[in-house]
Amino acid sequence: MARTADYGLGEFTYPRGWFMVAEAAEVTTRPSTVHYFGQDFVLYRGESGTAHMVDAYCPHMGAHLAKNVTSYIVKDGEQVQGESIRCPFHGWRFGPDGACDHIPYSDFVPKAARLQTYPIVERAGIIWYWHDPEGLEPDIDLPPFAEWDDPSWVRWKVDHLGVIDCHPQEIIDNMADAPHMVPVHGSTDCAYFTNAFEGTILWQKFGAGHRTLVGSEAMLETDTWYTGPAILQSRLTGAYPSLMLICHTPVEDGRVMVWHALMSQAANTPPSAQDIATAEAYAETGRLALAQDFEIWGNKRACFNPLQIPADGPVHKVRIWYRQFYNPRARAGEFQRRVEGSVTTFDTRPEHAAA
Ligand code: FES
Numbered sequence: 001m002a003r004t005a006d007y008g009l010g011e012f013t014y015p016r017g018w019f020m021v022a023e024a025a026e027v028t029t030r031p032s033t034v035h036y037f038g039q040d041f042v043l044y045r046g047e048s049g050t051a052h053m054v055d056a057y058c059p060h061m062g063a064h065l066a067k068n069v070t071s072y073i074v075k076d077g078e079q080v081q082g083e084s085i086r087c088p089f090h091g092w093r094f095g096p097d098g099a100c101d102h103i104p105y106s107d108f109v110p111k112a113a114r115l116q117t118y119p120i121v122e123r124a125g126i127i128w129y130w131h132d133p134e135g136l137e138p139d140i141d142l143p144p145f146a147e148w149d150d151p152s153w154v155r156w157k158v159d160h161l162g163v164i165d166c167h168p169q170e171i172i173d174n175m176a177d178a179p180h181m182v183p184v185h186g187s188t189d190c191a192y193f194t195n196a197f198e199g200t201i202l203w204q205k206f207g208a209g210h211r212t213l214v215g216s217e218a219m220l221e222t223d224t225w226y227t228g229p230a231i232l233q234s235r236l237t238g239a240y241p242s243l244m245l246i247c248h249t250p251v252e253d254g255r256v257m258v259w260h261a262l263m264s265q266a267a268n269t270p271p272s273a274q275d276i277a278t279a280e281a282y283a284e285t286g287r288l289a290l291a292q293d294f295e296i297w298g299n300k301r302a303c304f305n306p307l308q309i310p311a312d313g314p315v316h317k318v319r320i321w322y323r324q325f326y327n328p329r330a331r332a333g334e335f336q337r338r339v340e341g342s343v344t345t346f347d348t349r350p351e352h353a354a355a
């Protein structure tokens with residue numbers, strides 16, 4: 001497995017940013033576990049409906065809070081009470097701030113009885129976690145995903161592509177990878193390909209035909225951007241406006257989980273059954289397009305030094321941009337300034353040819 005240190009990305013093993021950790025529907029009053037950033041977390045929903053994420057292991061004697069089906073605390077449905085979670089081993093209970101708020105057999109509750117809690121936000125059907133090696137408040141806004149609450153849009157269903165032994169660096173590289181579009185995705189008549197680096201945002205603007213997404217005729221124009229290191233959105237032109245989401249979260253150093261989702265506007269408000277079927281079919285073509293990349297990523301060897309030729313996109317710049325998230329926040333500007341601006345890999349449109 002190729003690790004962060006092998007790519008020379010920076011001080012931190014895992015980058016600072018917003019990360020998908022679960023679908024909202026996966027989080028219930030029955031605590032469940034997820035494994036990201038090299039550790040187990042427990043997700044549960046309090047009785048108010050609010051989702052919480054905490055460390056998986058009890059500070060008392062180390063029991064796993066979610067990997068249990070046989071304790072009577074679990075069998076009797078006493079694990080989540082209010083917003084608190086109770087350990088299946090000796091029944092210590094912890095509030096949403098992590099403080100122990102009840103020990104069934106003791107009035108004395110030690111101050112050290114504290115469970116680590118983690119900041120999450122539920123939005124657009126997804127649980128988002130702010131990961132920060134420096135333990136600071138977010139300095140990047142979680143995208144609004146406003147279409148989720150627009151009744152003329154068909155909401156996305158999240159596709160789980162799966163876990164691959166691939167460092168997320170190799171996925172980020174794809175943003176500048178103009179020449180894979182024809183062989184992998186069947187792009188035709190490529191018109192333009194531009195990247196822009198704007199602080200914590202990385203853009204790709206691309207116009208071409210696309211065999212997977214639109215058949216062979218129409219021009220597909222996509223505006224694609226990363227908000228931080230792990231949330232990609234793409235606005236696609238087509239019969240109906242649509243918004244694609246690709247998320248990837250490190251499982252371990254050098255191993256990553258990938259999800260896809262796509263929502264699109266419907267002809268009718270509220271969307272008819274036919275509109276929903278059309279949207280789902282379009283989302284499936286989006287999933288298939290990502291699956292083409294995913295197959296490459298899941299089987300390639302690590303690339304520490306791309307053998308770049310002039311006609312390749314600015315992969316080296318993308319790698320510099322990505323380093324800002326692996327280093328202390330105070331140094332982010334260094335990396336941003338080195339890449340700020342835009343790079344056009346090609347533009348064959350007649351109105352741009354003179355430039
Ligand atoms: S290990 Fe959790 S209450 Fe004892």
Ligand SMILES: [Fe+2]
Binds near residue numbers: 174180185293
């Ligand atoms: Fe791709």
